[in-house]
Amino acid sequence: MERGGTDKLQLKTVEQIGIVVKDADKVIEAWSSMFGIGPWTFRDIGGADAKGRSWKARLAFAYLGPLQLELIQPVEGRIFQSRFLEEHGEGIHHLGFHVDDVDGEAARLVAEGAKVLFAEPGRFAYMDSSGPGGVIFELIKRSS
């Protein structure tokens, strides 16, 4: 799927555009009204980080054709995207790609100089390319 003859990662399709926002409801209201984007579904997630500090986030999803828009709203504590929000303000945070082997692809990219910014083994890995461009690529486990 995502590999060419050289056994290199070959990203073919952007599956997700991740956008960090301060208030998902306000964004949804504006974008639904002005641009006809929707319907939206929601997922509230939360947990505790490695130091036991609790965090909560609200996710909202809509599709433009096959492409998923993901709004990410930090609600409590610090999440991975909090730093982006502080440094850049609201905006497009990452492009997401489905791969079969998240951990393997991430490890191979690290060997080429990329960095794992945040990951949950087997499920997703946010990568920078350790180079120019300023774009975060998220490798997401392909649903089977």
Add this chain to the structure above:
Amino acid sequence: MERGGTDKLQLKTVEQIGIVVKDADKVIEAWSSMFGIGPWTFRDIGGADAKGRSWKARLAFAYLGPLQLELIQPVEGRIFQSRFLEEHGEGIHHLGFHVDDVDGEAARLVAEGAKVLFAEPGRFAYMDSSGPGGVIFELIKRSS
């Protein structure tokens, strides 16, 4: 096409992701090698702004399926994207959508409270939604 029964804009497909970069060649080298993105085509553009100051930019395009990636590198003078580069650094600048009537859609969005950030009548209009989310939507004249 982009209109529903209510005569409202209905964006259905993201056609372009625009990314502001400092050095398109370096980005292309990294993304080609690590992520298999390419081939790339180039377009060097330039002109003079309203005050007669010359500007140049280099654009580079690649496709991921039907979705166009556009790298935008300011080369000389100031272009619309220069401010984003200064304030945010390299990163994803806009999502682009094809519409039949750029000027008409832009005018309608302005009536709803959006702002035109930069436009060339009949060809494209970069809009903010004058609201939350921090994402620039570019309306691009659909090729017939």
